[in-house]
Amino acid sequence: MSECCPPKVNSAANSSCGSASADDAYQYAPQPFVTGELSTFGGAVSCIATELTERDRRGGVRVRLGFRRSDYRVKPGLYAIGEPDDTAPVLVTANYKLTFDTLRSELKGRSLWLLVLDTKGVNVWCAAGKGTFGTDELVSRIRAVRLEQVVSHRTLVLPQLGATGVAGHAVRAGSGFSVAWGPVRAADLPAFLDAGNQATPRMRRVSFTLRERAKLTGVELSVLWRSRTLVALAFVAVLAVAAGLGAPSLVGVIGFAAASALAAVVAGAFVVPVLLPWIPGRTFALKGALVGALAVAAVALAFADAVPKLALAGLSTVAVAIASYVAMNFTGASTFTSPSGVEWEMRRVIPWQLAGLFSGVVVTLAGVVFGWRA
Amino acid sequence: MAGLRYIEEVVTLELDGKKCNGCRVCMQVCPHGVFEIRDRFAHIADRGACMECGACTLNCAQGAISVSPGVGCAAAIINGWIRGTEPSCDCESGC
Numbered sequence: 001m002s003e004c005c006p007p008k009v010n011s012a013a014n015s016s017c018g019s020a021s022a023d024d025a026y027q028y029a030p031q032p033f034v035t036g037e038l039s040t041f042g043g044a045v046s047c048i049a050t051e052l053t054e055r056d057r058r059g060g061v062r063v064r065l066g067f068r069r070s071d072y073r074v075k076p077g078l079y080a081i082g083e084p085d086d087t088a089p090v091l092v093t094a095n096y097k098l099t100f101d102t103l104r105s106e107l108k109g110r111s112l113w114l115l116v117l118d119t120k121g122v123n124v125w126c127a128a129g130k131g132t133f134g135t136d137e138l139v140s141r142i143r144a145v146r147l148e149q150v151v152s153h154r155t156l157v158l159p160q161l162g163a164t165g166v167a168g169h170a171v172r173a174g175s176g177f178s179v180a181w182g183p184v185r186a187a188d189l190p191a192f193l194d195a196g197n198q199a200t201p202r203m204r205r206v207s208f209t210l211r212e213r214a215k216l217t218g219v220e221l222s223v224l225w226r227s228r229t230l231v232a233l234a235f236v237a238v239l240a241v242a243a244g245l246g247a248p249s250l251v252g253v254i255g256f257a258a259a260s261a262l263a264a265v266v267a268g269a270f271v272v273p274v275l276l277p278w279i280p281g282r283t284f285a286l287k288g289a290l291v292g293a294l295a296v297a298a299v300a301l302a303f304a305d306a307v308p309k310l311a312l313a314g315l316s317t318v319a320v321a322i323a324s325y326v327a328m329n330f331t332g333a334s335t336f337t338s339p340s341g342v343e344w345e346m347r348r349v350i351p352w353q354l355a356g357l358f359s360g361v362v363v364t365l366a367g368v369v370f371g372w373r374a
Numbered sequence: 375m376a377g378l379r380y381i382e383e384v385v386t387l388e389l390d391g392k393k394c395n396g397c398r399v400c401m402q403v404c405p406h407g408v409f410e411i412r413d414r415f416a417h418i419a420d421r422g423a424c425m426e427c428g429a430c431t432l433n434c435a436q437g438a439i440s441v442s443p444g445v446g447c448a449a450a451i452i453n454g455w456i457r458g459t460e461p462s463c464d465c466e467s468g469c
Contacts, residue, residue, distance in 0.1 A: 332447030341381035
């Protein structure tokens with residue numbers, strides 16, 4: 001998925017949250033991008049700007065860094081860009097505001113309709129995977145906005161990545177509208193529309209460029225604040241203090257533990273994503289272990305004099321296991337890993353990661369028990 | 375996607391050529407160019423590139439394509455293991 005899928009907020013299926021009803025009452029922020037109203041046979045439709053403001057850009061940066069990412073929504077419904085008439089194309093999209101902003105900014109100078117589905121503020125690809133960008137929501141949204149009274153044609157242009165949630169033939173059966181699968185990227189929409197709803201093979205391919213991978217490292221950072229990660233870091237801290245108590249230099253051991261853990265996280269969450277195609281190994285975990293080993297070895301050289309050998313070896317092994325695990329988690333943000341493949345990878349590498357963790361701890365504690373003469 | 379290939383031999387994608395009517399929708403929805411049309415019908419040209427997203431299966435009106443679909447995400451699979459459920463993207467479960 002093009003960004004690690006955010007949590008399903010207030011999912012009705014997850015009744016233990018007790019917030020299913022609150023979902024319907026989501027308080028949409030004011031919509032300053034609405035510039036006016038267009039009256040149609042189906043009712044009044046809001047017109048929207050295609051220029052992004054400074055505030056829109058700041059919001060985009062904010063959610064990419066993972067702050068209140070699930071709280072960035074546009075009100076679902078029909079919107080107008082330019083001065084569309086009953087023959088203008090209808091584009092369908094998600095109500096994640098970053099998606100909505102990207103789409104409208106690519107449609108400058110055009111006249112068309114935008115049908116925004118309620119995906120609970122999740123992007124098209126992830127929402128399609130969860131089924132919120134789905135056949136049922138599309139069919140009921142077409143009815144709710146009385147689309148058949150707004151346009152005289154019966155064609156919808158959907159983003160290609162919505163196809164994991166929407167069955168084109170079922171939409172036609174349920175609504176009378178047929179689905180034309182648009183390009184993967186919003187930037188290709190003008191060329192797609194100008195060609196009479198025809199996509200080139202390139203427009204149909206998902207990419208994973210250096211630039212896209214670099215952007216996603218921000219999302220990886222937010223992953224670090226999950227409770228699981230914090231528990232792991234606390235564990236390393238305790239281990240470092242325990243090891244450092246018996247050592248000649250407590251500060252040196254703690255400093256090495258912190259520096260090697262940081263190197264491991266940087267290796268797994270930044271270096272592996274950015275250099276992904278060039279790092280040897282098929283599994284993300286192996287890539288993470290390789291880069292992690294290099295980074296941690298560099299740190300270990302710098303601390304070689306301040307830290308006893310056993311603590312150096314033990315804490316380094318723990319750090320490499322962490323780098324491997326963090327890199328493995330980037331599979332979720334990548335655009336080409338199959339679930340069968342990820343499971344195959346995990347069943348093979350997790351025992352090694354656990355072994356690295358365990359042996360690292362044992363070696364470090366052995367150093368404490370047997371003193372630091374070794 | 376040069377250099378960006380994954381564990382290719384475990385992909386679960388299957389196409390039943392006898393059911394295909396040549397509508398080409400699988401070619402349109404596949405994000406990795408897995409299908410090609412030969413002699414008017416769809417064939418799997420690059421199975422190893424499949425990420426099992428399930429778009430083709432869902433959109434094949436003939437029911438000719440099968441795949442075990444899901445998200446290729448380690449965190450989701452771990453969530454599934456811990457809770458004993460299907461893999462789930464709901465990373466932060468702190469409701």
